[in-house]
Amino acid sequence: xxxxxxxxxxxxxxxxxxxxxxxxxxxxxxxxxxxxxxxxxxxxxxxxxxxxxxxxxxxxxxxxxxxxxxxxxxxxxxxxxxxxxxxxxxxxxxxxxxxxxxxxxxxxxxxxxxxxxxxxxxxxxxxxxxxxxxxxxxxxxxxxxxxxxxxxxxxxxxxxxxxxxxxxxxxxxxxxxxxxxxxxxxxxxxxxxxxxxxxxxxxxxxxxxxxxxxxxxxxxxxxxxxxxxxxxxxxxxxxxxxxxxxxxxxxxxxxxxxxxxxxxxxxxxxxxxxxxxxxxxxxxxxxx
Amino acid sequence: xxxxxxxxxxxxxxxxxxxxxxxxxxxxxxxxxxxxxxxxxxxxxxxxxxxxxxxxxxxxxxxxxxxxxxxxxxxxxxxxxxxxxxxxxxxxxxxxxxxxxxxxxxxxxxxxxxxxxxxxxxxxxxxxxxxxxxxxxxxxxxxxxxxxxxxxxxxxxxxxxxxxxxxxxxxxxxxxxxxxxxxxxxxxxxxxxxxxxxxxxxxxxxxxxxxxxxxxxxxxxxxxxxxxxxxxxxxxxxxxxxxxxxxxxxxxxxxxxxxxxxxxxxxxxxxxxxxxxxxxxxxxxxxxxxxxxxxxxxxxxxxxxxxxxxxxxxxxxxxxxxxxxxxx
Numbered sequence: 001x002x003x004x005x006x007x008x009x010x011x012x013x014x015x016x017x018x019x020x021x022x023x024x025x026x027x028x029x030x031x032x033x034x035x036x037x038x039x040x041x042x043x044x045x046x047x048x049x050x051x052x053x054x055x056x057x058x059x060x061x062x063x064x065x066x067x068x069x070x071x072x073x074x075x076x077x078x079x080x081x082x083x084x085x086x087x088x089x090x091x092x093x094x095x096x097x098x099x100x101x102x103x104x105x106x107x108x109x110x111x112x113x114x115x116x117x118x119x120x121x122x123x124x125x126x127x128x129x130x131x132x133x134x135x136x137x138x139x140x141x142x143x144x145x146x147x148x149x150x151x152x153x154x155x156x157x158x159x160x161x162x163x164x165x166x167x168x169x170x171x172x173x174x175x176x177x178x179x180x181x182x183x184x185x186x187x188x189x190x191x192x193x194x195x196x197x198x199x200x201x202x203x204x205x206x207x208x209x210x211x212x213x214x215x216x217x218x219x220x221x222x223x224x225x226x227x228x229x230x231x232x233x234x235x236x237x238x239x240x241x242x243x244x245x246x247x248x249x250x251x252x253x254x255x256x257x258x259x260x261x262x263x264x265x266x267x268x269x270x271x272x273x274x275x276x277x278x279x280x281x282x283x284x285x286x287x288x
Numbered sequence: 289x290x291x292x293x294x295x296x297x298x299x300x301x302x303x304x305x306x307x308x309x310x311x312x313x314x315x316x317x318x319x320x321x322x323x324x325x326x327x328x329x330x331x332x333x334x335x336x337x338x339x340x341x342x343x344x345x346x347x348x349x350x351x352x353x354x355x356x357x358x359x360x361x362x363x364x365x366x367x368x369x370x371x372x373x374x375x376x377x378x379x380x381x382x383x384x385x386x387x388x389x390x391x392x393x394x395x396x397x398x399x400x401x402x403x404x405x406x407x408x409x410x411x412x413x414x415x416x417x418x419x420x421x422x423x424x425x426x427x428x429x430x431x432x433x434x435x436x437x438x439x440x441x442x443x444x445x446x447x448x449x450x451x452x453x454x455x456x457x458x459x460x461x462x463x464x465x466x467x468x469x470x471x472x473x474x475x476x477x478x479x480x481x482x483x484x485x486x487x488x489x490x491x492x493x494x495x496x497x498x499x500x501x502x503x504x505x506x507x508x509x510x511x512x513x514x515x516x517x518x519x520x521x522x523x524x525x526x527x528x529x530x531x532x533x534x535x536x537x538x539x540x541x542x543x544x545x546x547x548x549x550x551x552x553x554x555x556x557x558x559x560x561x562x563x564x565x566x567x568x569x570x571x572x573x574x575x576x577x578x579x580x581x582x583x584x585x586x587x588x589x590x591x592x593x594x595x596x597x598x599x600x601x602x603x604x605x606x607x608x609x610x611x612x613x614x615x616x
Contacts, residue, residue: 097561104361113561177359179345181422189422191345217343218362221562261559 073137075249081271084244085278087126087237087257091285093118099221106176107153107219114158115223115261122241123283125159126259127210127227129234130245131266133253139231145169145202148224150178150194155214155224159260161234162226164208170194170201182214182226191217210258225260250275257281308394308454314387315449321380322442326579328377329435331370333575336491337568340366341428347419374415381408384445397448404445407438425494432488433481436579443583444590452527459525462599469522469596472514473589476535479503479510480582487578491571497554504546511539511585518588525595531588538581545574 094116101107117124145167149156153174162168172178172194180201181191187205194201205212205228216222227234235243252270262283271277335341340363344350350368351358358364381404388401414431421427447453463469483503489495518532552567560567 097559099561103365106361115559115561176361177364179343181342181345183422191342191422193345193351215339217340217367218364220339220363223561 070138072140075247077247079250079273080247081250081274082244082246082276083248083255083269083271083279084242084276085280087123087128087241087243088121088280088282089116089118089123089241089285090282093121094285101153101219101221104153104176104219106174113221114154116259117158117239119239119241122237122239123259123262124237124239124241125157126237126241126243126257126281126283127159127161127225127234128237128243128245128255128257128281129161129210129227129229130231130248131254131256133251134231134233137231137249139163141165142232147171148226150174150180150216150222153178153216153219153222155222157236158224159236160224160226161236162205162228163232164206164228164230165204168203168205168226170203172196172198172200177218178216178222179218180214181217182212184209184212187212187228193218210256210264211260227258255279257283259283308392308397310451310454311391311449312451314391315446315451317380317387318384318442318446318449321377321384322439322446324373324377324380325435325439325442326576328370328373329439329579330572330576331366331373332432332435333572334568335363335366335370336428337571338363338366338563340364341423342419343367344371345419347416371415374412378408378412381405381442388445388449392449394448397445400441400445400448404438404441407434407441410434411438423492425489425492428492429485429488429494432491432575433484436484436582439579440583440586443587447587447590458527458594461522461525461596463596464599465517465521468598469514469517470589470592470598472510472517473585473592476511476514476585477582477589479507480585483507484578484582497550501546501550504543508539508543511535514585514588515539518592522592522596525591527591528588528595531584531591535581535584535588538577538584542574542577542581545570545577549574 096117097113097115099111099113101111114125141163146160146162147169148160149171151173153176160168170180175196177193177195179191179193181189182205183189184205186207186209190203192201205226207228208230209226209228212226212228214224214226233245233248235245237243248271250271250273252268255267255269256264257266258264265281265283267279267281269277269279343363344358344367346352348354350356350371355372358368360368385401385405389398392398392401411431411434414427414434418424418427418431467475483500486495486500486503490497490500515532515536518528519536522528549567549570552564552570557564557567
């Protein structure tokens with residue numbers, strides 16, 4: 001049974017009279033102490049801000065400073081083979097999701113998502129690359145930059161292939177500010193804004209990474225994928241699902257087909273000298 | 289001769305040992321600061337729900353300026369607005385802290401005001417770090433957790449400066465049940481914090497949804513137990529009854545909102561190409577009501593601590609010993 005003690009008027013009077021105390025020395029916080037606390041906090045916050053900014057700026061110069069790459073393994077151009085084919089979508093094509101671009105009047109582009117592009121059964125935006133079979137071969141990094149354009153508040157292309165260390169030139173053709181924000185697993189993350197009519201950004205990724213997502217936080221529908229590979233043997237399927245990989249030395253390879261929503265499928269392929277081999281692939285409708 | 293104060297001097301009145309004076313302006317400002325905190329939390333939830341967290345890539349400046357209004361479109365609207373209202377809240381907190389230091393005679397309340405300012409500085413720093421370190425889930429979750437902690441502190445300051453707290457002599461009933469109601473309220477706060485962390489980790493893509501949903505069951509049980517105990521045994525004490533009723537109502541609302549948020553974001557929003565209005569509304573309201581629920585539970589804990597102290601032998605003997613020392 002709980003003990004109950006409601007306070008009566010008498011008790012309240014007694015209690016209150018008894019407990020009135022004059023604050024003792026030291027009870028009232030010294031003003032100097034208060035200002036010291038506030039000052040120390042402000043200095044700490046400032047140091048933290050400066051520290052964070054320094055770290056960010058010190059990382060910047062390393063962006064394009066790649067180590068001297070080893071010499072490329074020579075390939076006999078007289079024996080090279082070609083792989084081409086079509087990537088199909090097995091099932092009824094999903095309806096493209098609509099994009100609402102009304103939150104920025106400068107965005108007047110096509111308002112359909114590109115995450116699953118199917119035209120007459122062909123599946124677009126599939127990244128096809130030689131995943132295995134090249135051994136210890138090394139390849140020259142192309143000096144030409146790969147272009148990534150922001151137009152109509154969409155990325156062009158939606159899926160991009162690039163070699164590790166190769167420059168990506170990022171342009172903004174819109175009359176609005178975008179921010180380019182790759183969210184890699186194995187490369188350095190960065191996030192930069194790009195106002196309209198400014199010089200293209202020059203960026204590169206040092207390590208191999210497939211389906212590296214890039215997004216714009218100002219326009220949340222803007223997403224694309226960069227595929228960073230070590231060899232030049234890759235392609236992205238066009239809207240009808242067709243692709244072609246040229247200049248491949250004869251051998252047995254694992255060809256990977258990667259789609260952002262449908263995942264990865266692999267095929268073993270052997271190509272002889274000067275051979276052109278058709279390698280088709282199909283992705284099943286996984287209840288989208 | 290000094291009378292023993294065991295029965296008519298519960299902790300509630302010990303808190304009033306230094307006579308405090310009710311300051312309506314100070315209290316109104318404290319209430320305003322608490323309300324402003326809820327606005328900032330809601331604005332922060334809007335940022336996350338609209339996936340706009342990194343639309344302004346620099347910090348503490350925004351596109352190189354401290355207060356210049358940028359091109360107000362897309363995600364910038366949410367992120368920049370959040371920064372501005374958060375900056376205003378920091379100023380409000382500095383003001384309430386300085387005001388409290390100047391006018392308040394209760395030392396513990398002055399320290400609480402300093403703690404509020406320290407918390408808001410920590411919160412601003414965490415917010416900046418989320419931008420500079422690209423929103424790692426643990427950091428974004430820490431930012432969300434400290435935000436609600438600050439809200440609780442702001443609400444507590446508003447409570448402590450209120451007329452009822454300052455002028456009213458508290459009605460007291462000793463609690464001999466085990467676990468005590470005070471223990472239950474502390475346990476409620478603990479499970480709510482766990483829920484807040486799990487929800488934050490899920491929301492910031494650091495964890496799956498199921499730990500948050502599973503813990504919601506546990507939260508519902510603990511909070512219902514606490515509310516039922518408060519309402520069934522101590523409903524005569526208004527200061528305990530009302531927070532318990534509000535807590536229970538908010539719990540029901542929060543569970544419904546959680547269900548809606550789950551459906552709009554996890555089920556319907558699985559293949560969404562951008563944040564859609566239903567999922568934004570559901571998740572933002574879920575965060576705001578969650579903050580209110582935590583703050584209400586903290587208020588309940590404070591009122592229980594004041595009005596329903598735990599009765600046990602050690603306290604009784606300790607109090608008597610104190611009286612002897614004071615008498616001599």
